[in-house]
Amino acid sequence: MSALVSHRTGVPFPSQKEFAHEKLLTLGLAALLLTGCASEYLLITNNGDVLTSYGKPELDKNNGLLEFTDSEGRIQQVPQDTIKTVIER
Structure with a gap:
């Protein structure tokens, strides 16, 4: 052929x-x-702790928690009112 x-x-x-x-x-x-x-984000808490998020954190409107994936690939949730600043790295 x-x-x-x-x-x-x-x-x-x-x-x-x-x-x-x-x-x-x-x-x-x-x-x-x-x-x-995918970007890294730094979440600075009201007490000065710094959390690192791989990808943009998303707000769960049902429970008021910010959900993000940490540097080890685990899904984390923190109350939105405990976060002072979110910075894209």
């Missing part, structure tokens, strides 16, 4: 296997770039 060739450029089209490989590589690079976009 002969390869399909573009009538404009004369360049052969990639095979299904090559296309799948390129698609997988593109998706992998996109995932890598997106994970690199």
Whole structure:
């Protein structure tokens, strides 16, 4: 079976296997770039403690707690009224 060739450029089209490989590589690079976009945030409490959040903390409106993922990957919750400042690093 002969390869399909573009009538404009004369360049052969990639095979299904090559296309799948390129698609997988593109998706992998996109995932890598997106994970690199997550920022660190510092949460400074009213008593001066500093908590580090990987990704933006989110407020749970049902219970008034700020939820965030700490540097070890654990999900933490703290009362919103105990946080004095949130700084994006």
